Amino acid sequence: MTSEQQTYLIVGGGLAAAKAAEAIRDRDTDGKIILVTTESELPYERPVLSKGYLLGSEERASAFVHDQQWYDEAGIEIRLGTTATAIDRAKHEVELDSGERLGYDKLLLATGSEPRRLNVPGADAAGVHYLRTIGDADAIKAVLESGVPLVVVGGGWIGLEVAAAAREHDLAVTVLELDELPLIAPLGREVAQVFADLHTEHGVRLLTHTGLKSIETADGRVTAVITAGHERIEAGAVVVGVGVAPRIELAKAAGLETDRGVLVDASLRSSDPDIFAAGDIAELDHPLMGKRVRVEHWAFANDSGPVAGQAMAGAEARFDSLPYFFTDQYDLGMEYIGLAGPGEADRVELVGDVPGRAFQAFWKSGDRVLAGMHVNLWDDGIDPIKQRVLDGLKS
Template sequence: MSAERTFVIVGGGLAGAKAAETLREEGFDGAVVLLAAEHEPPYERPPLSKGYLLGHDERSKAFVHPEQWYADHDIELRLGARVETLEPAEHRVRIAGGDTLTYDRLLLATGSEPRRLDVPGSDLDDVRYLRELPDADRLLDVLEPGHRVAVVGGGWIGLEVAAAARTHGAEVTLLELADLPLQGVLGNEVARVFAGLHRDHGVDLRLGAQVREIVGADGRVVAVVTTDGDEIMADTVVVGIGVRPAVDLAVAAGLDLDDGVVVDAALRTSAPDVYAAGDIASIDHPLLGTRLRVEHWANALDGGPAAARSMLGQDVSYDRLPYFFTDQYDLGMEYIGHAPPGSYDEVVLRGDVDARAFHAFWVRDRRVRAGMHVNLWDDGIAPVEELVRSGRSVDAERLADPEIALSDV
């Protein structure tokens, strides 16, 4: 009977919280223990660079549930509980401080951690990363008119931080090693849209720029110096150069890894009764036919519940398509599918790119591998998802014609 079983969830983010919620919704009445290394109840990360950092949303809106919700649903939430070792053969975890827990089934949902900038001066107090809620708190304290912010990295986090900083009136310089922000993610055609967006809102884009050092005085940031010798005066530096999956536990436990923790379509790892979801899960994707690890919000939102159902013995085949969204100034975007560099033949644009109201499709062999819409909210992302999922052959000219419904291309 489930009342005699203990399910342990390691990781206090969205995936872990949604897994715990799903276990109760599906009728599991055994013990559920959620081990969160942070001292905050589980929260969603998009508000950190979007609504909360912009000042539009209250801090509390980031939390998946109020803290009392966990007690009300008989979920043992342990905050500040950092798991030091996972011992699959013994079905046991050891927590910092000496406590141990045995489990019947365990979910690893440890998320990811920021890649660190390794240059002289990168240890100064005013060099920030945006991964945890207190990081957003600290940034909000300084984002104000006249404050000089240097953002290192032109990915999603870097661009969203730049947009939030400009919205608060701060002066922003963004340094990106590539020729365009988001170049590797979106390709040149769409990346130019985001470059123009930020320039139009007063961001000083320094492209092809690599940081050589961060100069400080009296322990405070003064400037960022590039390898070309350019000196950018700054009061705060925000580093957004990517993340790495937090797989140290999995490595020490001997789990199979391939970029992240290897799981099958049911989110089962190589160790009996151990599952993985969210940023760390390298999934054998049944629809895309490839192994895939996704770091975006929707993967945690959907992957946690899928893992919970799999832990309960249900038939699970996790085939959700990668999905992400962004809000920057007056631009809102949704993207779905999987089109890494080199996986597509052409990018088909549909609509008014100059007005930033368009679709983009990444196409290979007449099949849409991924698609996005920018500021086209009437139909949203659903018809784009249908195109990707269907795998049907499309005509590029019809796909580019906004007078033809996407269902008819």
């Protein structure tokens, strides 16, 4: 507990922000905590939005980290529908879109990412969707329940999870992917082929080396897409998953050191000792991996938020988690740990029944394991793979 009441200001309304608020309150029972978020909803987790909620196996309420009563009892003030527009580092104040200025002793930026937008004719039509917010998930769930043919632009994790949910609802689904295989950049050819085969076996029409030229509309609504190869595909809706960009404009305008994200140390502290960053925007000097990493997955928000909160409240906290990701598509469940960046791995070692989709994969540089995953091997799970990655980091 601190000797004087501290004011902790959190800008952002996602998982990292909520977890940071928890950690601050656990350590400082008297400090004033204010959480400011542009969204109109309480902080929530994103994985359920593209997985269980779209499938209908999880309720909307399951996405929320806490209900309002929890924040009230913890003494955490939530400002919904409020945007931070500027940081005055000299005065330790944040300006809001209302013109109000909030003072802080410690400030956390957890502003997350925003989807990259299409720039083609018809991209602003009704029926073109992105999946980032819970409101986006509500709209896409309505599409899946309507039964209209769906085109997914982008064969990344979000695009494939939406495609899987759409097929479970028996929609006609076409996926457009610019590369030769979906997920080939993060997984490599052998493992990416597993996901390509999975989707085609479940009735997805997968068009690779295929871009989008335009979206046809009638009365302002999507009716079809035209590919770069001039093929016309009927569609009642389009879901776009072509990546995200970290929201670091506030940090850059304040003069914080940035690159692909906000540069932070192992305690999530930025170049200003009173300002921290967590979640998607944090580009962390990772103490185990020996390099800077910026990770856009659930686990990084879940793990970085508490470290930032503890450090803000005066603890000697350091981030020591490995990047982790999971996905569920049809009957395939996968967990991935570690990080093999572009060009870092020279081969992928596959162990087990790849055609039967029950195997392990290890991304290696020489004999060193950089990352690993399992598919449908739940008896052992991720723990032995994690140990091999940790051993690789020590070698």
